Amino acid sequence: MVAGTGRERAADADALVDAALAGDRRALARILTAVENRTPVAELALRRLYPLAGAAHLVGITGPPGAGKSTLVAALIGAAREAGRAVAVVAVDPSSPITGGALLGDRVRMQSYATDGDVFIRSMAARGHAGGLASTSTAAAAVLDAAGFDLILLETVGTGQSEVEVAAAADTTVVLEAPEMGDEVQAIKAGLLEVADIVVVNKGDRPGAQRTASQLRAMLVAVGRAGGGVRNGAGARSPTAAPETPPRPRPKEPEVLVTTATTGDGIPELLQSLDRHRARGHEAGDTPARLARAEAQVWAILADRLRAELHVPANRETTDATIRQVAAHELDPFAAADQLLAGIRLENPSRR
Amino acid sequence: MVAGTGRERAADADALVDAALAGDRRALARILTAVENRTPVAELALRRLYPLAGAAHLVGITGPPGAGKSTLVAALIGAAREAGRAVAVVAVDPSSPITGGALLGDRVRMQSYATDGDVFIRSMAARGHAGGLASTSTAAAAVLDAAGFDLILLETVGTGQSEVEVAAAADTTVVLEAPEMGDEVQAIKAGLLEVADIVVVNKGDRPGAQRTASQLRAMLVAVGRAGGGVRNGAGARSPTAAPETPPRPRPKEPEVLVTTATTGDGIPELLQSLDRHRARGHEAGDTPARLARAEAQVWAILADRLRAELHVPANRETTDATIRQVAAHELDPFAAADQLLAGIRLENPSRR
Numbered sequence: 001m002v003a004g005t006g007r008e009r010a011a012d013a014d015a016l017v018d019a020a021l022a023g024d025r026r027a028l029a030r031i032l033t034a035v036e037n038r039t040p041v042a043e044l045a046l047r048r049l050y051p052l053a054g055a056a057h058l059v060g061i062t063g064p065p066g067a068g069k070s071t072l073v074a075a076l077i078g079a080a081r082e083a084g085r086a087v088a089v090v091a092v093d094p095s096s097p098i099t100g101g102a103l104l105g106d107r108v109r110m111q112s113y114a115t116d117g118d119v120f121i122r123s124m125a126a127r128g129h130a131g132g133l134a135s136t137s138t139a140a141a142a143v144l145d146a147a148g149f150d151l152i153l154l155e156t157v158g159t160g161q162s163e164v165e166v167a168a169a170a171d172t173t174v175v176l177e178a179p180e181m182g183d184e185v186q187a188i189k190a191g192l193l194e195v196a197d198i199v200v201v202n203k204g205d206r207p208g209a210q211r212t213a214s215q216l217r218a219m220l221v222a223v224g225r226a227g228g229g230v231r232n233g234a235g236a237r238s239p240t241a242a243p244e245t246p247p248r249p250r251p252k253e254p255e256v257l258v259t260t261a262t263t264g265d266g267i268p269e270l271l272q273s274l275d276r277h278r279a280r281g282h283e284a285g286d287t288p289a290r291l292a293r294a295e296a297q298v299w300a301i302l303a304d305r306l307r308a309e310l311h312v313p314a315n316r317e318t319t320d321a322t323i324r325q326v327a328a329h330e331l332d333p334f335a336a337a338d339q340l341l342a343g344i345r346l347e348n349p350s351r352r
Numbered sequence: 353m354v355a356g357t358g359r360e361r362a363a364d365a366d367a368l369v370d371a372a373l374a375g376d377r378r379a380l381a382r383i384l385t386a387v388e389n390r391t392p393v394a395e396l397a398l399r400r401l402y403p404l405a406g407a408a409h410l411v412g413i414t415g416p417p418g419a420g421k422s423t424l425v426a427a428l429i430g431a432a433r434e435a436g437r438a439v440a441v442v443a444v445d446p447s448s449p450i451t452g453g454a455l456l457g458d459r460v461r462m463q464s465y466a467t468d469g470d471v472f473i474r475s476m477a478a479r480g481h482a483g484g485l486a487s488t489s490t491a492a493a494a495v496l497d498a499a500g501f502d503l504i505l506l507e508t509v510g511t512g513q514s515e516v517e518v519a520a521a522a523d524t525t526v527v528l529e530a531p532e533m534g535d536e537v538q539a540i541k542a543g544l545l546e547v548a549d550i551v552v553v554n555k556g557d558r559p560g561a562q563r564t565a566s567q568l569r570a571m572l573v574a575v576g577r578a579g580g581g582v583r584n585g586a587g588a589r590s591p592t593a594a595p596e597t598p599p600r601p602r603p604k605e606p607e608v609l610v611t612t613a614t615t616g617d618g619i620p621e622l623l624q625s626l627d628r629h630r631a632r633g634h635e636a637g638d639t640p641a642r643l644a645r646a647e648a649q650v651w652a653i654l655a656d657r658l659r660a661e662l663h664v665p666a667n668r669e670t671t672d673a674t675i676r677q678v679a680a681h682e683l684d685p686f687a688a689a690d691q692l693l694a695g696i697r698l699e700n701p702s703r704r
Contacts, residue, residue: 043686050684294678294685301689302662303655310654326646332402333646334395337653 006040013044020147021052025120028147032122035139038304046139053145057278058293060154060167062192063176068202071261072176072270073155077119079267080151086118088149090140092133092156092166120149134165135300138293141170168195169293172277174270175254176200177216179208193220196254197277204258204265217256252280310340318343358392365396372499373404377472380499384474387491390656398491405497409630410645412519414510414544415528420554423613424528424622425507429471431619432503438470440501442492444485444508444518472501486517487652490645493522510544520547521645524629526622527606528552529568531560545572548606549629556610556617569608604632662692670695 016034019027031049034042061076063069073089080087113119122144124137141152154170156163167173175196193199199220201213255273259266281287310319322340325331331339368386371379383401386394413428415421425441432439465471474496476489493504506522508515519525527548545551551572553565607625611618633639662671674692677683683691 047684047686051681054681290679291675294675294688297685298675298678298688298692299659301685302658302692305689305693306654306658307651323643323646323650326650327642329403329406332399333649333653334399336646336650337657340650340654341657 009040010044013041014048016041017045017048020049020143023117025117028120028143029122031143032140035143036124036136038136042139046142049143049146053142056141056145056149056152057172057274058141058145058152058154058170059274060156060170060173060195061176062156062164062167062173062195063200063202064178064192065157067176067178068261069155069157069176072200072202072259072267073153075259075261075264075267076151076153076271077113078264079271081113081116081119083271085150086120086148087151087153088120088141088144088147089122089153089155090137090144091121091123092137092154092163118149120144120147133163134169135296137166138169138297142297164192164195169289169296171281171287171289172197172274173289174198174200174274176202177212178203179206179212193254198270198273199254199256200266200270201256201258202261204260205263209258213256213258220253220256315340315343361392362396365393366400368393369397369400372401372495375469377469380472380495381474383495384492387495388476388488390488394491398494401495401498405494408493408497408501408504409524409626410493410497410504410506410522410641411626412506412508412522412525412547413528414508414516414519414525414547415552415554416510416530416544419528419530420613421507421509421528424552424554424611424619425505427611427613427616427619428503428505428623429465430616431623433465433468433471435623437502438472438500439503439505440472440493440496440499441474441505441507442489442496443473443475444489444506444515470501472496472499485515486521487649489518490521490649516544516547521641521648523633523639523641524549524626525641526550526552526626528554529564530555531558531564545606550622550625551606551608552618552622553608553610554613556612557615561610565608565610572605572608667692667695 013034016027016031020031031042031045034045061069061073070091073091077087077089113121122140124133124140137154141154144152154166156166167175173195175192175198177199179201193216199216201209201216203209255276257266257270257273259270261267281289309315319340322331322336326333326336365386368379368383372383383394383397386397413421413425422443425443429439429441465473474492476485476492489506493506496504506518508518510516510519510527519527525547527544527550529551531553545568551568553561553568555561607629609618609622609625611622613619633641661667671692674683674688678685678688
C-alpha cells in the first residue's frame with residue numbers, strides 16, 4: 001500500500017463520516033456503497049462509526065415472496081414516522097418491489113417519503129461470497145444506527161439460508177406469512193419460524209387469515225413444548241460457535257399477529273409488539289442477537305483478512321498453483337489448506 | 353486430542369471408506385452423514401476419497417419452487433440409467449419432494465429405484481453457517497464421485513444465494529423455469545440465468561412454454577451482446593477470488609430446451625445437451641467450475657481451521673470477551689479482529 005494513497009483514503013473517509021453525521025444523506029449513501037463493495041473507505045468509516053452505534057432497534061423482516069413484505073415495510077415506516085422515529089430500510093431482496101420496482105402501489109407509497117429526511121431506503125445486492133451478506137447488512141445497519149436512525153428495518157426474502165441469516169441477525173426478527181399459500185411455501189415456513197420473534201400473518205383481509213394465525217400459534221406451542229430446539233444457536237444465530245454448542249432455548253414463544261398492510265390494519269399493534277420484544281431484550285442485557293451479530297462481523301473481517309492474505313502478490317502464485325492441484329485431484333483440499341497455512345502468516349495489515 | 357481416540361477414528365474412517373468403495377451403500381451413507389456434520393471422520397475419509405474422485409459429471413439443477421425440479425431429476429435418473437450410468441442425487445432443497453415428501457407421484461417414481469444399487473439419493477440439510485453449504489455439497493459430491501457414480505445431480509432451490517452457489521459449483525449448471533410464472537419469480541430469474549449453462553423450460557405441455565423459451569433465448573442473446581458480464585467470476589463462481597477479478601466472459605450462450613418431465617418429453621435431448629456441455633469443458637482443460645470448486649473447498653477448510661482456533665480452550669475466553677466488547681460497541685469489529693489475530697497462530701492441528 002502506498003502511504004499517500006492510504007492517507008488520502010483516510011481523509012476521504014473522515015470527510016464522508018463528518019458529512020454523514022451532520023445529516024448529509026449523499027455522504028451516508030456513499031459510505032453504504034463502500035460498505036457494500038468492501039472498500040478500504042468502508043473499514044475507515046466503520047472504525048469511526050461503530051462506537052457511535054448501538055442505540056437503534058434493528059428489525060429483520062423476512063418471509064416468502066408474495067407475503068407482502070414490502071407493503072408491510074411501507075406501512076411500518078408510516079407508523080414509525082407518526083411516532084416521531086427516524087426510519088431506515090435495508091432491502092436485501094432481489095424481488096423486493098421497494099428496490100426492484102415491481103408493484104406500482106408500493107413505489108408510490110415509498111415516494112411519499114422521498115422528501116422526508118428521516119426516512120432512508122437502501123437496497124443491498126444479494127451478491128458476493130456466501131456469508132458476506134449478513135456481515136455487510138449488519139455493517140450497513142451500524143452505519144445507519146450511528147447516523148441517528150431509531151428504527152432500522154432489514155428486509156430479506158425468506159427462501160435462502162443467507163437471507164434468513166440476515167434477518168435473524170436483527171434484535172427482533174419478524175417472519176411474514178400470507179394465508180393460504182401453497183404446499184411448497186409451507187415447507188419453507190417451518191425453517192423460517194425457527195428464527196421468528198414475531199410472526200405476522202399479512203393479507204388479513206383474505207379468507208383464512210385468522211385460521212392461518214391459529215394454526216401457527218398451535219404449531220409454535222407444540223414446537224416450544226418439544227424442548228426448545230426451535231432456535232438453533234449453532235445455526236443461523238451464532239456463526240462462529242463450535243458445532244457442539246447446544247441449541248439455545250427460545251426465551252418466549254413468538255407472538256402471532258394478523259395485519260393487512262395495504263389498509264394499515266394491525267400495523268400499530270405490530271409496532272407495539274416490536275417495542276415489547278425490544279424491552280424484553282434490554283431487560284436481558286446483551287441479547288443473544290447482539291452477540292451473534294458481533295461475532296458475525298468479527299468473523300467476516302477475520303475471513304476477509306485470511307482471504308486477502310492468500311491473494312497478496314507474494315502468496316498469489318502459490319495459492320493458484322495449490323488450487324489447480326486440488327482441481328486436478330492431485331492434492332486433497334485438506335492437505336492443500338495445510339500447505340497454504342504453513343506458508344502464510346496472518347497479521348494486522350497496518351503492522352506490515 | 354487423546355491419541356487413542358484419534359487412532360480409533362482413523363480406523364473407523366478407513367473401514368468405512370473400504371466398505372463404501374466395495375459398494376456398501378450404508379457405509380457410503382455414513383460417510384456422507386459425517387461430511388454433512390463436519391466430523392473428524394469426514395476429513396479422514398475425504399483425504400482418502402478425494403484423489404479417487406474427478407471422473408463424474410457434476411450437474412447442478414436449480415430453479416424457483418414449482419418449476420418441477422424434482423420431477424426433472426426423477427426423469428433424468430431414468431434416462432441416465434437407460435444409458436447404463438450410475439446416478440447419485442444430492443438434494444439441497446428444503447421444499448424438495450424427493451426428500452421432503454410433498455408430491456406423491458415423485459415419491460413413487462423415486463421408489464422404483466429403491467432396489468437399484470446404481471441410484472443413490474441423498475438430502476443435505478440447508479443449515480449451518482452460510483458458505484458451508486456449497487463446500488459440504490461439493491465434498492459430498494466428491495465422495496459419491498469416488499464411490500463410482502458417473503452422474504451426480506445437485507438439486508437446489510434457486511431462491512437464495514447459497515443455494516444458487518451450490519448449483520453453480522457444478523461442471524454444468526441447469527436452470528429450470530416454468531412457463532407463465534408470476535412477476536416476483538421473473539425477478540429472481542434474472543439472477544439465476546447468470547449461472548446457467550443450460551436453461552430448461554419445464555412443463556412444456558402448458559400453454560406459453562415455447563413462447564417462454566423464445567423470450568429466454570432473446571434475453572440471453574441480448575445479455576451476451578451486452579458484453580460478457582453475465583457470469584460474474586468474482587461472485588458465485590469464485591469464492592476466494594479478490595474483488596478486483598474481472599467478470600469472466602461466458603464461453604457460449606446457454607442452450608434453452610423445453611421439457612415435460614412428467615411425460616419424459618425432451619429428457620433425452622437434455623441428457624445429450626449435458627454431454628455436449630461436458631465435452632466442451634473437457635476440451636477447455638481445467639474448467640473454471642472445477643477451479644472454483646477446488647477454491648471453495650480449500651477456503652472452507654481454511655475458514656474451519658480459523659474458526660476452530662478461535663474456540664480452542666486456550667482462546668475461547670479471549671474470543672468471547674472480545675465479542676462481548678464488540679456487542680457493547682466498546683470495540684469496533686476491525687480492532688477486535690486485529691486483537692484476535694495478534695493472539696492466535698494458525699497451524700496444522702496435526703502439528704500441535
